[in-house]
Amino acid sequence: MTYRSDIEIARAAIPLPIGQIGTRLGIDPDDLIPYGRDKAKISRSFIDTLSGRPDGKLVLVTAISPTPAGEGKTTTTVGLGDGLNAIGRRAAICIREASLGPCFGSKGGAAGGGMAQVIPMEDMNLHFTGDFHAITSAHNLLSAMIDNHVYWGNRLDIDLRRTTWRRAMDMNDRALRQVTAGLGGVPNGFPAQTGFDITVASEVMACLCLADSLGDLRQRLGRIIVGYSRDRRAITAADLKASGAMTVLLRDAMQPNLVQTIEHSPAFVHGGPFANIAHGCNSVIATRTALKLADYVVTEAGFGADLGAEKFMDIKCRKAGLAPSCIVLVATIRALKMGGGVSRSELGREDAAAVQRGCANLVRHVENLRAFGPPVIVAINHFAGDTDAEIAVVQDEAAALECEAILCRHWAEGSAGIADLARRVVALSEGDPPALRLLYPDDLPLAAKIETIATQVYRAGEVTFAPGLREQLARWEEAGFGHLPICMAKTQYSFSTDPDLRGAPQGHTVPVREVRLAAGAGFVVAICGDIMTMPGLPRIPAAETIGLDAAGRIEGLF
Template sequence: MGAERHLDELVRDPLLGERQPDAPHIRAERRAINDRPPHLSSIPALDWSISDYTDAIEAGPEPRDRAARLSRAGPGGCRPRLGRLRPCQPNQSRRFAVARGEDQHRNPQSNIEIAQEAAMRPIVDVARDKLGIPEDAISQYGKFKAKISLDYIRSLAGRPNGKLILVTAITPTPAGEGKTTTTVGLGDALNHIGKKAMLCLREASLGPCFGMKGGAAGGGYAQAVPMEDINLHFTGDLHAIGAANNLLAAMVDNHIYWGGEPAIDPRRVTWRRAIDMNDRALRSIVNSLGGVANGFPREDGFDITAASQIMATFCLATDLQDLQRRLGNIVVGQTRARKPVRAADVQAAGAMAVLLKDALAPNLVQTIENNPVFIHGGPFANIAHGCNSVLATTTALKLVDYTVTEAGFGADLGAEKFMDIKCRQSGIRPDAAVVVATVRALKMHGGVARDALREENVAAVEKGFTNLQRHLANLRTFGVPAVVSVNRFTADTPAELKRLTELCAAEGVKAVVADHWARGGEGAVELARTVVELADSGKAKFQFLYPDEMPLLDKIRTIAQRIYGARDIEVPSAVRDQLKQFEEQGFGKFPVCIAKTQYSFTTNPDLKGAPKDHIVGVREVRLSAGAEFVVAICGEIMTMPGLPRVPAANNITLTEDGRVTGLF
């Protein structure tokens, strides 16, 4: 009974990112624990993870001593968490005040439990001691969050830039890769070896938090804190972005209602509303129903805020003036003569900028190890450009010697957009890249079923390596040197790890096994040293994938063929005409942002590995004149997600003393 309750509370399905106590594979593993063989029956069920039991049961009676060791607290009082061995740093029992029984057995901790035990420093101290930012240059949002003054940021203009490290990953799988966790762990490790470093991450969206992905602050002992605040309302930036988006929508409909000039054709309004929530019911709606007093009925819809043009515009702006200029350039629709109508034409840009004025200042928090983190802006990488704000990144480059940032999902999405959109518009250039991978994820790309991942399969690692190989080749296309960070799981065998290291070496890339989830910065020291060596080597010879002058259609084709391995693209005549119209209106030099599934190089999420010679179908194109790129929507991707059958929100609640539980 205890084991079942324990699993119900703590097991998270990595595919859905949500609690799945009734999933078939969980029920089977729960039965395996409860029906464990006699040689394991003396070890309390509650003190085991599923993977520990699987290891011991498959090995038979001989490893009983090893099995008993696995069930006990590791160094510093930290037990392995579900699915992995998690030995912690020797001093973590003091730092996190871990409560242990006299027998040293305790329950595994969830990410939120670890975060809630973190010994945070006042954010004014972190700003002063780690970054040299005076107290009068920050605005505190409570004791542990702050915004950095835009005036102070302007005063940094004369400082030289430090090194920029981009963290990306292989194509995501249900097995999980741990990209944000690696980003945080690497930042802590750089500080651990004496380097002045900080992180730049994206803000979390409420949609994935309550839906299927969970939080966005890292995991284990490589987290940004305060975790609950970061993953929920934080400093209110996403609410401000949503308000600015919907103010423009209201002013567009008001402009039509009162017959303003230029006269907008109600049939050709392209501006959509936004909400920071997964809600499929809002994807397509009809507004202004109920009579003449409510306006002109027309088709409309909502996007999730993280995929909105305002979010992308916000993240690519360099200062308030640039933000207001970009907001004014947003195209909201057309006249009957097919002329574009901008936000400036409905006199909305100034009010939108006012709503976003305070939000534009970067947010400062800290890691569990008290190192500085900017968390600012949060566009999705599958349906937007997937990078934190330009302002946060450029500020960090002035403050520290090494800035570590991430781009969403695999290198085919977030990293490509980081290079071709964020770097193109901001002038920043990465000095090195880290590609996050796991043995079991590569085995999934090699065709291994999820329930067989614990079995040694070197051949599957070799087959699945084609996915990592293509991502490494893509980074070489941009002229960025890379290192592979391997997150080791307990089921990874020496033969599999050795073969993965050999395969990476054959590509001219070093693979480093890291354990930052369990040990924080100390677990990624070798990775940090490798990254420093790579970033300082001067090997980066950055280049874009395509020139500004290339036609929009050819830009889409270039990404599909050179990054996704496609044979060609399939573009309906209506989409081709739309692209030609964008070029005629002066938007032809914009980069392209591909919106497609994150689970494959193709538009079919079920095709793993590195498929070649497929066709990428372009369903729709949208102009993001404020963000200054063109979105090409491919396959069945949605700009408003829906909740899964069992949303993560089902398991998030408050305890009697007001503590959040169930959040990641």
Template sequence: MSFKSDIEIAREARKKPIQEIGAKLGIPSESLLPYGHDKAKVGQDFIESLKDREDGKLILVTAINPTPAGEGKTTTTVGLGDGLNRIGKKAAICIREASLGPCFGMKGGAAGGGYAQVVPMEEMNLHFTGDFHAVTSAHNLLSALIDNHIYWGNELGIDERRVTWRRVVDMNDRALRDMVTSLGGVANGFPRQTGFDITVASEVMACLCLANDLADLQKRLGDIIVAYTRTREPIYARDLKADGAMTVLLKDAMQPNLVQTLENNPAFVHGGPFANIAHGCNSVIATKTALKLADYVVTEAGFGADLGAEKFMNIKCRKAGIAPDVVVIVATIRALKMNGGVAKKDLGSEDVAAVRSGCPNLGRHIANVKSFGVPVVVAINHFVSDTAAEVAAVEAFVEVQGAEAILCRHWELGSEGTEKLATRVAQIADSGLSQFAPLYYDEMPLFEKIETIAKRIYHANEVLADKKIRDQLRQWEEQGYGHLPVCMAKTQYSFSTDPNLRGAPTGHGVPIREVRLSAGAGFIVVICGEIMTMPGLPRTPAAEAIMLNEAGEVEGLF
């Protein structure tokens, strides 16, 4: 049996003019800033006019820990949104934008797959509306202003050894992780050690995704701490008069992007922090706008529920004043078999025992999400190699966990394959069963917040942090930052910090390598284990297979 590739399916899409998609949500054409015929930004004035409307229901899609077998979280998000529209609900989708790093590296794009995609797929996975370039430019403008200020006399007394602001680029490039700048003599400034992160790890990206409007964005940008003086006093971006120009660069990027699914349903695609090194959710402004315009909003949080969903609940919901009505956890038979010890090459053969062995990973995620007071549904994302016995094993396991598993075939059938899931999710969302509460309270000490996540979500025995890190956390508390939530930077492949430890491990330790204060975004980044804020390319990058064909069309993008 042969199937069309994602890009072939996307290329055959019968797209409608973006004004028609906006009209489905009641967005007038004059409030759309078109980028071509099939994508547009939604105007700030229109968004501001919605503030007194009642919110729709919020549905969060998350997943088990990712494996090379694939889970299809974005595909399921799109499929569920289409399914809700199919059963007569007014629904919109909210997902993140794709980073060029994974597109040309290993992970691929972020527009869904099969017959559950958001289009235009090629533009979305490449430059799209330029939001990531704007974030990169705003971030690096601040970097340039710091070094320029030091060069022209350093009036603020910045300690060059304590410049904490690095540079960013939207590409996986390990050579830039640790470097020395300003070599070459007096005219080039003062040499110092620094490095690059990937754009999706930038605090500017986090500020963009958590801001409510342009004024809020400028305040957050101004609150970014970029360095310290010799007496350890913080230097803010506003001290360098950088916040105004940075906001100008981000003016258009702040407006949410509207596109459509293959079935011509509305989708907001805006913002793109990674969930393993940042907070992993699309923008607050896109989600809140969608909630004012649709009765049901389906959004996703990156990677497994131990990362994306935890940060969605503890950071995004806390900051934005929103709460999910129901959570959908995506799992595949193939990924559960890998968690049960099956090699990728052997996934095509029936192995019910391996499915059962891998189910504890799913069970842990179900229990974790329920601990936030939110009802859970499991979506089994169907692959052609799945057998009835394997599916039955998952359904039986999930029932014992006090939840419900529903087989979904949206990749193959589009919305027809998610009717049952959509119907059940809408029922639960409408039931008012959700009693959402974050995992920890604002005034809990920072180290206790870290321990709470490590023990209750990762099921670790302890957090391993040396005196320097504990002292730094206490110092931030004394400076008035103790109320901030924590953003854990950890491998996505395991509940532990060891990417090879699959399943549902217990009794492990969580080593903290570094902590960073993101005062503008409003959280503390906790870097655990060997996680990198600048990824590298794999031995065989996806870029090697991406090209233009004779017709001038993109090939190899997925």
């Protein structure tokens, strides 16, 4: 069989006009704002008509801890949506938009893979409908208005030494992590130390993804704390009169994007916070809209379940009143072997013993997910080199947990290769969704919330706080922010903060080196270990192999 790359498979697919995809969901073409023939935004006026409808079933797809061998969480999300439609269920998919940073870095695209992809793959992995550009612009407008306010007299008495708002761009660029702005004399303002975060870590991104309307969005943007005055008063975007203009820039970006899979299943692709440095879920408004239009909505949470799924529950579900009826945990034999100590170059060799060792990570994730309440099922994302003996190890490990593991071949076969999982998801989702058990109550102190996540999910033996952080958290509690949930920022590759410590470590130390108050988004960020909110490019970035062929078509995306 001739191998075809993801982009070749996507390019060979024949999309339906986006109006036909909308019609399948009951959306009139007049309620779609088309961006060409194959993608559109869903109008706010149509979304407003849906409030009285019942919700469908929400299915969460998450994964074991990521490895360079790959897990295929988005591919499985897309495949499961196709599979549910193929067995006669009315299903939609909700995933995040792709960031340019990892697309040109090392992770590649975020549209799925093989026969389980969202199309148009090239558009979705690049500029798409311009949402990320709007978020970047709104973020940097606020940055400009801070500096401008100080330049023209500083009526709010902003202390430049205590300005916490940074700048943003949607690209990996380590040189911008720490910069000095305002050099060059009086015409250029006042020198100040600042830096850039990647757009997916911006609080503006989080505000858009958690808001349920433009009015809610404006209020959230207005609550963003940009710094403090000389007498330690919090300065907000509303104080700077910036939230109105920021909302204007985000008006169209607030409307969910509708596209389709290769098999023409409807896909809502909206928002894109990373899960290792942000909350890792697509927008609330896209998920709620899909739930009103479909019987089953398959969504994903970023990276491994210790990050994405925990934040999906403790931030998104807590704030939006959502609850999944079923959780799918994705694993690959290759990733489990790598977690069991096999080098990437040796992954093609059968090694059931390494799979057995690697299953410690899978078991830990299953245990953690079950604590939230919904039933859990394991999806083994099949690769051509997987052997029966290796697959049997995973299925036996799952059976010992009274959790089924189903082999899925959606990458090669599309919906036909994942029908068994689709049928089991339907069976597990029958009836009312189980009560969602959040990890901690709202009224637990902020430091204790961080410790709860670290000890119960990461199985840490200790949490250490850099000097002054406990006092900072206590001050935020006194200011009325103690009820907020926690957004942990740490490496995605391990339960610990050491990316090389694979498997299921326990008793380790989680060092919290910085905390940030995201008052607009509605959570507190705890930055742990060496994680950076502005990633860097790898030694050999994917950008080196991306270009145009002789016909002007994009090549090198994956």
